[in-house]
Amino acid sequence: MSAPDPFDLILFGATGDLAMRKLLPALFLRDRAGQLPAEGRIIATGRTPQSRDEFLERIHTRFSEHRRIAKLEPEEWQRFSSRIDFVPVDAEDPDSFVALGKTLNNGSPTATAKRTRVFYLAVAPGHFVPLCEQLNQAGLVTPNARVVLEKPLGQNLASAQEISERIGAIFAEDAIYRIDHYLGKEAVQNLIALRFGNMLFEPLWRRDWIKDVQITVAEQIGVDGRAAFYDRTGALRDMVQNHLLQLLCIIAMEPPTSIEADAVRDEKLKVLRALRPLEGQQALRHTVRGQYRAGAIEGKPVVGYQDEEGVAPSSQTETFLALRAEVANWRWAGVPFYLRTGKRLQERSAEIVINFHDVPHSIFHVTYGAGHPNRLVIRLQPDEGVRLHLMAKTPGDRMRLRPVSLNLDFSETFRDAQEDAYERLLMDVLRGRLTLFMRRDELYAAWQWIDPIIAAWEEAGDAPKPYTAGTWGPAASSALLGRDDASWQEES
Structure with a gap:
């Protein structure tokens, strides 16, 4: 190139x-x-x-x-x-x-x-x-x-608009690159290729075949010297408003007419505008806030969030968030999108899990175990790759099935052509390519969906639920999915 x-x-x-x-x-x-x-x-x-x-x-x-x-x-x-x-x-x-x-x-x-x-x-x-x-x-x-x-670009819609308008008075919109490094990750690029470069998945990529979608970005680190920033921000603003919603858009958007910037961003904008609002009691019912307490990460003791240097006493800032979202359109109506992110969790991982419906009638006397027999896992970190889980017969004279997976490990397949997300995005900036950067109306649409959630928490005085560092967050996070007879897929 x-x-x-x-x-x-x-x-x-x-x-x-x-x-x-x-x-x-x-x-x-x-x-x-x-x-x-x-x-x-x-x-x-x-x-x-x-x-x-x-x-x-x-x-x-x-x-x-x-x-x-x-x-x-x-x-x-x-x-x-x-x-x-x-x-x-x-x-x-x-x-x-x-x-x-x-x-x-x-x-x-x-x-x-x-x-x-x-x-x-x-x-x-x-x-x-x-x-x-x-x-x-x-x-x-x-x-x-x-x-x-x-990021972050603002604390709410009003502040995001003020920043955009004042900078927009100096730079044209096509000269403003709002960067989200998750969009530069190889696995996210391959998600786009997987969806729009292969006929195999398109007929299945809809409510008829997909039971739920799970997006997890889990960190083992704490505030890592960023307490002054993080305590004013929290997980919803820091991670969901940008990273997780952008990933949701790529999964849920309709096929764009081309890979050109505005064609892709037009389709992402439609997804953001189709998100079912979470307001008032619905926001409280479909979100779970958490804050870590003292625990252990990889066998080493760590302090709780409120004991971190620079955190305000009795802080009510969430370090964990799980929520249930829906995209209200014909392709996705009724399919829950579960988003989860947090600090001081059990593992450092970022992945997207597409759970397909179970077969309508099984002719085999087997127990699938936890999760669904068919699911697609797109892993973003720590290793990038795609894994498709299927059921297959075990060797022998009896018809017994067990889960197997088809695995594409990008670090192995493309060993000599690895790029960090920032490498790709910096080169896109220098070449003038805007496809992987947020447009102003995308930013506004994301905040329009986020702001009512924050307002509902503030009105209800909703405090984050405590969880022990080194776990997967509050138990209420599992209960959130349990209401839909679902569970988090933590084994890929």
Whole structure:
């Protein structure tokens, strides 16, 4: 695949965890793969003044700890590091943007204005608008400029609208990249290929054949130094409003007319608008909030959420959420979509489980055991792959069945062609591809569905249910599915 056009990528928050752990390694790995043009520059910014050499030393140290970078060849490091400059920038100091402009223009404003210019805002959402307005006032937003926004985009619909409108006054909608790294995962890409590149599943992908859909994103970590952010946010805003709803959209959407950005995003928007509202008592009945207490993760003791440094005393923020959603259209009417996410859970995993109906009449004297004999599991982490569960005869002279699975392990099948989600998404930004990024109306539709849930919790004074760290969350999560004679599929 050809390299993108010459670019300047201005990385705000370059000294932060996301940039050091994900973004800079992703850019290096694409450079190693020969996908970055020789004329591509990376302008790193941070509030704390430091020299370029000091910043490069920090990157080099982090790269040496990175699993996929492993041995760093001197010529690779020289090529990549030569792309990088560092400029201290403070969102409240207009003079620092003048210094940034001098580095960008580098003595030739006309030439640099023709390059693709990407502003990546790997900073707290409260800085999005001030940074964009300062960039605009400093004359740094060129006709070829793009801006990348990390989630969360707002705390509710009103704040999301304000952010979008103010940034939209500076950047055109097709220059705004609202990033959700789950959409860059290989397994999510293969979900799209599975659905729309194979005739096999399309006749089955509907209410007549599918009993329920389960989406789980489970983490073993706690707030991990993000207590100040997380305690204002919670699992619903942090994970469901973006990651899990986007996965639901890909599963439930109608076939788009093409893979082009607006064709795909039009269909996702229809799903969001078809979600049956969860308001008042319905919101309380179909959601389960939880908050972890002290327990153990992989045999090591961990403190409860309220004992984490930076968490407000007696905090009522949910660290776990399970909910039951429905897509009210002809394809999915009556099919429950169960969404579950949480911190300090038993395993780190992210997967989508499609449970098909049982056979209407079994001629075999067998016990299927827990779950359904036929289910499709799309696993997103820690390993990416697709597994189809079927029933098969065991060897011997009697007709006995047992579950078997057809397994596609992407790390094995495509061993030499692995990409991290951020690698793919960064290259899409540089190439101007919007398919895997949220559009403004998608963002609004998601918040329109989320806001009544939050309002119902607040009105009822609904407190999160306690669960022990290292488990699968509150028992009420299982009861939520039990009302539909269903259960969480925790064995893939």
